Amino acid sequence: MVMDADERAEMYDEEEFKLTDIRGVGEATARKLREAGYVDILSIAVSSPEELSESAGIPLSTAEKIVQEARKLVRLDAFKKAKDVLKERQEAARLTTGCKALDELLGGGVQTKAITEFFGPFGTGKTQISHQLAVTVQLPKGKGGLEGSAIYIDTEGTFRPERLVAMAEYVGLDPTEALENVYTVRVYTTSHQMLMVHRAEEIARDYNVKLLIIDSLTSLFRAEYVGRGTLAERQQKLGRHIHDLLRFAEKFNAAVVVTNQVHSRPDSFIPGIDTTSPIGGHVVGHAMTYRIGLRKGKQHTRIARIYDAPDLPEREAVFTIDERGVVDVV
Structure with missing residues (x-):
């Protein structure tokens, strides 16, 4: 039949x-x-x-x-009632960053079923935040965690398990168990990066993955596709990659966190004003649920600012980074 x-x-x-x-x-x-x-x-x-x-x-x-x-x-052609969409949205959770100031900035933490982008210059805390989230996702829900594991896709060789150990000890987790719950891979090409997102789905089915990190999203795309002649191909491929990330977030009710580099815009230079912007153009900008810009502040602090969010106002938070991890300024 x-x-x-x-x-x-x-x-x-x-x-x-x-x-x-x-x-x-x-x-x-x-x-x-x-x-x-x-x-x-x-x-x-x-x-x-x-x-x-x-x-x-x-x-x-x-x-x-x-x-x-x-x-x-x-059934992509099927409409949903708004009440059903609301019910689905209510399933989304918030993951603590381990820093109260950042959690308040983000409306309670990093949201699941969404992509959160942290962008900024070198040394502003993007990778540190990524490491810390890989730890806090393992915390009990009563402490702001999701009681799940993390996948960390490393495109720049900056993943450091010893950093996870220090962060886990600070939040009261057993370091050995914390390392067991983080699955990481070093990728070297854009195709490799995209493939590992598909592989991540296989792991997520068996190991309760609640966080997928890509550090960083665009570095390999920027390295492989050089010059204006390759821009259209790069953006198309990047768009497919981001779609896969969105699907992962929704399918597993997981938080997806990506870091991103910035570049200068010499055509809009204004003395005393930051004219840098994140890599990826409109393809990245329109696809991110939350865009958080990071910059260095005074006395070794860092400043996080919401640049785009569907449900949060533009505002800033100050934090610092020390041996414990990403913490509040005392």
Whole structure:
């Protein structure tokens, strides 16, 4: 018996879908799709036929049919009632940063089902905050944690497990157990970086991952795609990568935290005014849920400022970094 897409959608939930459930996709085509990074039906449904054809090496006409059938399966054309969306939003939680000033700035901490970006110049605390969140996510919910584990994708070679040990001791966690709950990988290319986000989904299913960190989001893209002639290709690839991160956040009710570098804008130079901006342009800017800019303050302090947030006003918080981690200024 051949079922149409609507009938199959009623029989399976999203977790049970396989690529071969898409009408017209056999094992050979499914293998090509997986090798191209399309590991589930949703990733196909939100792609364009042109993108799918080029990435998987299949005819455009075939890609058009596959995308159409995938969209039927996951019901991308179905509207939701606002009350249902509200119920889904109420499932989102807040993860403490371990610093009261930063938590207050963020409305209670880093939110799940969202991407939070920390950007700023070298030495402003981006990597320190990332390390600390990898520890605090393991705390009990009563202490602001999510009782989960963390995945740390390191693009610049700055991950330091010994830093986690010091931070874990300060918040009262056993350092050995804290290290057991952080899964890290050093990546060297943009394709490697994107692949590991897909691998992260496999780990998340088995190890209650509640935090995914990429430190930093754009450094490899910036290194690989040099010059204006490669800008369009870079931005398209970066956009697909960010989509994967958003999907991860929503699928696992997890917090996604990315760090980002900044660059100067010489065309808008104004003496005494910071004219730097985060890397990635509009593709990154429009996709981030929360954008937090970091800069150095007086007497070894750091200043965090909300630049963009759907539910928080623009404001600032002051914190410091010492051997304990990211802490409040006394």
